[in-house]
Amino acid sequence: MIEQELKMIPAREPPKMAVGTIAWLRGNLFTGPLGTAAILLIIYGLILTVPPLVQWLFLDATWFGASSEACDREGACWAFITARLDQFIYGFYPSEEYWRPNLFFAQLAVLVGWLSIKSTPWKKWVLGYSLVIMPVVSWFLLYGDIFGLAKVDTHQWGGLMLTLLLALCGMIASLPFGVLLALGRRSDMPVIRSLCTAYIELWRGVPLITVLFMASVMLPLFMPVEVSFDKLLRAMIGIIMFQSAYMAEVVRGGLQAIPKGQFEAFDSLGLSYWQGMIMIVLPQAMRLVIPGVVNTFIALFKDTSLVLVIGLFDLLAIIQAGLNDPKWLGNSIEGYLFAGFVFWIFCFGMSKYSQRLEQQLHQGH
Amino acid sequence: MLKSLSSLKKVAVLGAFAAAGFAQVASASTTLESVKEKGYLSCGVSTGLAGFSNPDDKGIWNGLDVDVCRAVAAATLKDASKVKFVPLNAKERFTALQSGEIDVLSRNTTWTLTRDASLGLNFTGVSYYDGQGFMVKKGLGVKSAKDLDGASVCIQAGTTTELNLADYFRTNGMEYQPVVFDTSDGTAKGFDAGRCDVLTSDQSQLYALRTRLTKPDAAVVLPDVISKEPLGPLVRQGDDLWFNIVKWSLAAMINAEELGLSSENITAKKESTDPGVRRLLGIDGPKGKGINLDDEWALRIIEQVGNYDEVFQRNVGVDSPLQIDRGLNALWSDGGILYAPPFR
């Protein structure tokens, strides 16, 4: 008996039309006559718009100069941005003190990097520092009037620095209130539950712009005559009250995701409500809500641009103020594009980060 | 429990901020004392109006309204630079003064009965005589405000302008479309873009806004003036000393112009024998005691800020971008109506 060697027949080449560039094109671009027509139309549109745009944005642009006169009108006038960049970043902060905001930015960058990179040690301590000590340190660093630092009043703050400060402060300060409100909304005590629910729904139901109006016009009326608030502080109070409600809803989402068994477990261990919450439930819940927190932070970051309606010079407002300079007339498009670009960089980066976290969370379960 | 905790926390947070000097609890009883204690004058100005109050590239405020505050600082704190400028929009200006956030409001604000009587504030005088006018593009061929029937009008929200405008068109039986912006800057942009045919505002502002147009020469301010708008600084009611200080700081600048004193010749004039000059400089006469200031307060205003004419020319005069004539704002002796009470 001849032992026939059993051999696999080698796989046949797939048909030419099913692999390679052509197949990819057929499968992903030119799907049927209608798809092909649509694609051709889109490509035509892109050809029409993209090259002139690139030409205007980069090739023909003027990058440096002392006034609008330096720009020929063929391309974008980025000279407006470069000449006033300091002001857009630091507001009216005195230029000899720029190292202080720079230090603040550097600190922020280090903390954010530390917390978002996976393998760094002492995460807990760094997080604690960012949430509790960092705001205080930053405050004294920027305001001064201590340790021989010159005092820089809040009305000199502005630009990107102010935008970041408002968003960060609103975020960090609303975190504890948000947690308390979320716990309150899930509490067994009807009075507390309804009070917290009412608070949350009230602030979520009104636009931030009216909250800011309220903070700037009505808050002084609510306080005794002798107490007066800085305008920046009033805006911050408004933002914190508003943001707490949104934060509460995010945290509530996290609390709801914690299985009931966890609550029963700490109860049966004899832990009190607060002990159980702080040691068992919240640590688990907070991990779940990080993506949500980042998302509300993005929303808040964008919303801080509204402070211009109450006369604070955030990034957008200071660019608008710059547009009024007789030396720099006619640069609105460049100004708005720049503001949009800066906001976009921050928000896009953060949203990618939160998406990554979300995916990690989903893998974990 | 939760709520109490959260409100406790709120109090704690507020307290922390207060300790940091963020919120101020006024301890001094009079405005002058509190200004001296703080070491600076807190002055409300507009968020940006060329010629009146505008921050430059370096964030230094310039303008006529700004210089009025500088004068008060020179008188009270001996240093015209010790002013904290608080930019305010039309909506917040009165609340800011009422609540004590600022010591003086110098934000091209029109002196009216309602504002004097029902806001708890007092106007201390007139720093600029203004009137509401119209600006149009030359191409429209409009010669008078009476030709404006059916026009779209750009105006700033929350001002007396809005009401004057409505009154004017109503009494003349004309129609109009109001395009209302939050800021004077918005009105200028809207007008520039052609959203409206006419821009209405106080005449001084019209000149200021004209400098912001892409083609300032293509726009013209119509001769019609439809209202009286005396602009001046305000203080809170109930502090007569402070009221007097602000009132007389302004009067010192006007009197200085009348007596021919300016920041340039002031050193030479210290030796003057003119009794009027000697009284203003605090060498003779009432000096500073009556308003709790030292004797050289007016001298310092002239030295550090200048007389009214210097301030006017520097900020809004014919050589500035605004190119405004003295007109009504000339001294009473030069055909205007600027008239300050004498130093006696």
Next chain:
Amino acid sequence: MSDPEGASINNTSSGPVNRLLNSILLLWRDASIRPLIMQAVVVLLVVAMGAWVINNTMNNLETRGISTGFDFLSQEAGFGILQSLVEYDESHSYGRTFTVGILNTLLVSVLGIFFATVLGFLMGVARLSPNWLLARLSSVFIETFRNIPLLLQIFFWYFAVLAALPHPRQSYALGDALFLNLRGFFFPKPVMEQGLSAVFISCLVAVGLALFLRYKHRKQRVETGKGISGAPYLMAALIVGIPAITWWLSGATMTFDMPELKGFNFRGGLSIIPELGALLLALTIYTAAFIAEVVRAGIESVQKGQKEAAASLGLKPGKTLSLVVIPQAMKVIVPPLTNQYLNLAKNSSLATAIGYPDLVNVFAGTTLNQTGQAVEVIAMTMAVYLTISLSVSLLMNIYNKRVALIER
């Protein structure tokens, strides 16, 4: 909260003070009473804080001579408003400006919600399209517009719109009826004349009949597998035919009020002001970017098997999407979609930045300034937004219940 100190007091106590403390501690430890005490304390604190604020406010208002109350609502407003859905001029009251503001806010919100939903669904579906370029483009659209502040987009569109349009004298015109220029888009306004009410009523009747036919058609299709043949054509015939016949029979006439260039501007006709256009554009694009993400998440939540099953039944991709995927995705889509609708309504308050006369611009802006009654005006404004938010939530909850019930 356990308290070891309490235990020692408990053992050694004898005096009346200690006995009192003791009984309080007992009460505190009673699991049924402690929450009651805590709630009472909270209520007291909240009430005390409220009273403190109200007291301060009253004091402040009085010492500053600011008038209070709602009398101002009946006073003459004395300022003009650019766009009003109800009759309004300078002689109307401040109360009327409130109504005008609410209506303008509602107008832009409703239109914005409609357009944002349409664009958002298109973009969401396009992002999952097998067509690579289409999916990329829609993803660029989404990532660009949802990461830039809305206020910035409003400014941008407003000045872009203004820059693109011509002066009234050089309007883009379509015949003598439609005009587009810097002051807006002008179109003829139909003027009702006698007999037209009959036509109007017949329209309603026709739509009612058509809906009834549709119901019958569906019912028959479910029962027998075959609907009434030619039902769509019948419906169209009903809707067009009945009013046309009534019109012809009644001999009603309808004229149009044509826009016409007079002096500076067009007069007559109806118009859409550029502020509304720009605001609508910005709100639509911004919200659509978010809705697209919501729709994508909804579609992705539908199991793949459903799509494959539909395909194996021979449904075309378009039908699969509209008959199988979207209906199931709706229950995932609706709650976040509601949030987006609420956001849009709240975001419409940014109108004030470009001068569209919405509630915040007209009422919390000009009226507040002229009257100086900040507390009343801001409170009324907030109440309106709160009402809008709560009622939209309510409506969408009802809809959500209906969608959710279909689940098997």
